[in-house]
Amino acid sequence: xxxxxxxxxxxxxxxxxxxxxxxxxxxxxxxxxxxxxxxxxxxxxxxxxxxxxxxxxxxxxxxxxxxxxxxxxxxxxxxxxxxxxxxxxxxxxxxxxxxxxxxxxxxxxxxxxxxxxxxxxxxxxxxxxxxxxxxxxxxxxxxxxxxxxxxxxxxxxxxxxxxxxxxxxxxxxxxxxxxxxxxxxxxxxxxxxxxxxxxxxxxxxxxxxxxxxxxxxxxxxxxxxxxxxxxxxxxxxx
Amino acid sequence: xxxxxxxxxxxxxxxxxxxxxxxxxxxxxxxxxxxxxxxxxxxxxxxxxxxxxxxxxxxxxxxxxxxxxxxxxxxxxxxxxxxxxxxxxxxxxxxxxxxxxxxxxxxxxxxxxxxxxxxxxxxxxxxxxxxxxxxxxxxxxxxxxxxxxxxxxxxxxxxxxxxxxxxxxxxxxxxxxxxxxxxxxxxxxxxxxxxxxxxxxxxxxxxxxxxxxxxxxxxxxxxxxxxxxxxxxxxxxxxxxxxxxxxxxxxxxxxxxxxxxxxxxxxxxxxxxxxxxxxxxxxxxxxxxxxxxxxxxxxxxxxxxxxxxxxxxxxxxxxxxxxxxxxxxxxxxxxxxxxxxxxxxxxxxxxxxxxxxxxxxxxxxxxxxxxxxxxxxxxxxxxxxxxxxxxxxxxxxxxxxxxxxxxxxxxxxxxxxxxxxxxxxxxxxxxxxxxxxxxxxxxxxxxxxxxxxxxxxxxxxxxxxxxxxxxxxxxxxxxxxxxx
Numbered sequence: 144x145x146x147x148x149x150x151x152x153x154x155x156x157x158x159x160x161x162x163x164x165x166x167x168x169x170x171x172x173x174x175x176x177x178x179x180x181x182x183x184x185x186x187x188x189x190x191x192x193x194x195x196x197x198x199x200x201x202x203x204x205x206x207x208x209x210x211x212x213x214x215x216x217x218x219x220x221x222x223x224x225x226x227x228x229x230x231x232x233x234x235x236x237x238x239x240x241x242x243x244x245x246x247x248x249x250x251x252x253x254x255x256x257x258x259x260x261x262x263x264x265x266x267x268x269x270x271x272x273x274x275x276x277x278x279x280x281x282x283x284x285x286x287x288x289x290x291x292x293x294x295x296x297x298x299x300x301x302x303x304x305x306x307x308x309x310x311x312x313x314x315x316x317x318x319x320x321x322x323x324x325x326x327x328x329x330x331x332x333x334x335x336x337x338x339x340x341x342x343x344x345x346x347x348x349x350x351x352x353x354x355x356x357x358x359x360x361x362x363x364x365x366x367x368x369x370x371x372x373x374x375x376x377x378x379x380x381x
Numbered sequence: 382x383x384x385x386x387x388x389x390x391x392x393x394x395x396x397x398x399x400x401x402x403x404x405x406x407x408x409x410x411x412x413x414x415x416x417x418x419x420x421x422x423x424x425x426x427x428x429x430x431x432x433x434x435x436x437x438x439x440x441x442x443x444x445x446x447x448x449x450x451x452x453x454x455x456x457x458x459x460x461x462x463x464x465x466x467x468x469x470x471x472x473x474x475x476x477x478x479x480x481x482x483x484x485x486x487x488x489x490x491x492x493x494x495x496x497x498x499x500x501x502x503x504x505x506x507x508x509x510x511x512x513x514x515x516x517x518x519x520x521x522x523x524x525x526x527x528x529x530x531x532x533x534x535x536x537x538x539x540x541x542x543x544x545x546x547x548x549x550x551x552x553x554x555x556x557x558x559x560x561x562x563x564x565x566x567x568x569x570x571x572x573x574x575x576x577x578x579x580x581x582x583x584x585x586x587x588x589x590x591x592x593x594x595x596x597x598x599x600x601x602x603x604x605x606x607x608x609x610x611x612x613x614x615x616x617x618x619x620x621x622x623x624x625x626x627x628x629x630x631x632x633x634x635x636x637x638x639x640x641x642x643x644x645x646x647x648x649x650x651x652x653x654x655x656x657x658x659x660x661x662x663x664x665x666x667x668x669x670x671x672x673x674x675x676x677x678x679x680x681x682x683x684x685x686x687x688x689x690x691x692x693x694x695x696x697x698x699x700x701x702x703x704x705x706x707x708x709x710x711x712x713x714x715x716x717x718x719x720x721x722x723x724x725x726x727x728x729x730x731x732x733x734x735x736x737x738x739x740x741x742x743x744x745x746x747x748x749x750x751x752x753x754x755x756x757x758x759x760x761x762x763x764x765x766x767x768x769x770x771x772x773x774x775x776x777x778x779x780x781x782x783x784x785x786x787x788x789x790x791x792x793x794x795x796x797x798x799x800x801x802x803x804x805x806x807x808x809x810x811x812x813x814x815x816x817x818x819x820x821x822x823x824x825x826x827x828x829x830x831x832x833x834x835x836x837x838x839x840x841x842x843x844x845x846x847x848x849x850x851x852x853x854x855x856x857x858x859x860x861x862x863x864x865x
Contacts, residue, residue, distance in 0.1 A: 161700065177448050261669065310617060317675075318676060337540060
């Protein structure tokens with residue numbers, strides 16, 4: 144183990160012994176990024192393409208009405224919810240001490256922070272290890288997102304994660320989920336329902352009169368890292 | 382059929398050339414020899430070619446759906462170049478942030494140290510069952526064999542990897558590990574190991590069986606090991622991308638999560654992920670993004686542990702070469718393999734290395750030039766790999782550079798050097814060139830076919846020589862285009 148104890152320094156020394164001059168990568172220029180005329184249509188199209196289902200509803204109560212149309216939901220033995228204002232499950236997550244106890248979970252419902260039009264992904268940040276385990280152990284997953292929280296692309300997504308201080312405040316787990324789990328490892332045949340959820344239902348809840356799309360608002364992607372030039376900007380700064 | 386797959390340890394800081402483990406000491410064969418069995422089955426070769434071309438087409442559809450695709454590639458390349466240039470600084474920053482979040486960071490100079498570190502973590506905690514998600518790094522280090530010999534059960538949980546693990550094979554592709562197998566073969570394997578119905582080969586049915594089998598393994602796992610797609614210096618977080626959800630199940634159930642990463646996985650900033658998450662899955666499988674893109678910042682709670690093992694294993698050597706440095710930017714999407722006409726027709730196992738295809742043919746000779754010297758020739762220099770690479774690695778230029786390098790290092794066989802020297806001599810003597818041309822045209826017209834098409838001339842194995850023209854090009858030009 145002595146060799147291993149020295150490895151850190153040996154690796155760093157070796158890397159430092161060969162200095163390489165390289166300017167920082169330019170900041171992404173928001174002007175060059177795709178814009179969608181209808182982000183909701185794009186989101187719906189992409190999430191359907193990857194095997195998920197999108198429901199736009201006006202009232203939270205509609206969620207259980209729509210889910211009730213699925214036989215798999217009606218027959219569910221175990222339902223867990225971390226969005227009790229929308230749907231109550233029959234498992235009290237606060238009383239689950241060990242994630243293994245969720246092994247037979249049929250349905251789970253969780254709020255998502257925002258949805259991304261370009262790739263049908265939803266950012267989900269479970270509040271603790273049990274909620275996190277629920278996401279992957281459940282047979283069917285439901286994510287509810289306010290319809291106002293629909294953004295265009297991943298640049299905007301990571302700008303928001305930066306604003307939320309991801310990784311700066313302490314340990315945490317967050318995930319983009321786009322569709323149900325899947326595999327094509329056998330002869331490139333797509334099979335939905337690999338290890339994680341077999342189906343994904345996404346509800347966009349339109350219970351406000353606010354704007355349909357959370358836009359960049361001009362404060363944009365640039366300027367997050369002022370020491371880096373913007374691509375194509377000869378002044379090197381915004 | 383089992384094929385050797387080995388990425389030997391590079392000439393590491395200690396100057397020692399060694400193998401990670403003792404389980405792969407079979408004599409090494411060159412690419413044409415290894416490909417022979419695969420190409421002998423013409424139907425299967427075409428099937429494999431078609432399967433990968435299908436993925437390449439899906440990639441094209443996704444790439445063209447993003448108007449700023451080329452801009453993203455430029456950004457990705459610039460970010461990776463920045464990361465590689467200031468690698469030591471970013472690694473230290475990453476370590477400090479990951480430690481602040483409660484992760485334990487380990488450093489391994491080579492494959493052997495990586496395996497030792499992982500084993501020590503498991504041994505100290507009395508862990509006997511490890512569930513793994515896909516990690517090409519652990520394949521490179523031959524971790525499975527190392528742990529199994531020490532009494533630890535290792536279960537690969539990516540479906541493709543589980544299939545090849547049950548068959549005692551190695552992945553033939555870094556993203557599609559079982560792409561070389563037919564569903565009937567998977568069906569036989571599952572019949573033997575998982576008790577599925579004899580003769581059953583429906584992918585839906587087989588996947589369902591694997592799901593049930595692996596759920597049990599997940600629930601029984603005592604530690605989970607994942608790879609790392611991106612490690613963020615700015616935050617100390619790691620990002621893992623999967624479609625199946627296996628990395629997350631492995632990380633969410635047992636109290637110990639070990640994440641193994643090559644040191645080149647570092648990216649400077651959180652916002653850089655926007656570029657890479659847009660490029661990775663589109664390039665790899667033609668999906669808009671992977672189903673799960675998990676961001677781990679520290680262990681999941683006070684009762685859990687997150688260990689991050691940073692591995693060099695020769696990567697720092699590649700960084701030192703101006704010619705090959707850019708190859709460290711590889712994000713392991715596999716697009717170069719899917720597009721490569723040689724890979725599609727010869728199969729991943731013919732490369733005799735953990736990372737096959739164009740990128741493997743660049744990386745492997747850096748670790749052991751003599752062993753992998755045939756790989757840069759498994760290439761027609763068509764340049765398609767360079768065109769699809771999401772981080773703009775100049776792959777075909779690097780493959781050509783290796784050939785030149787082998788010449789300098791005296792690694793080429795007489796069969797290659799002698800004809801080259803003869804050709805060089807002839808090209809420098811125009812009269813000799815003209816005479817040779819005339820004699821060749823006469824010979825091709827008069828000598829029996831067997832003189833050209835025989836076992837010694839490998840070029841003619843699947844090809845016919847063209848009919849010799851009556852005149853040389855110079856003669857033809859003088860007659861048809863020259864001054865009257």
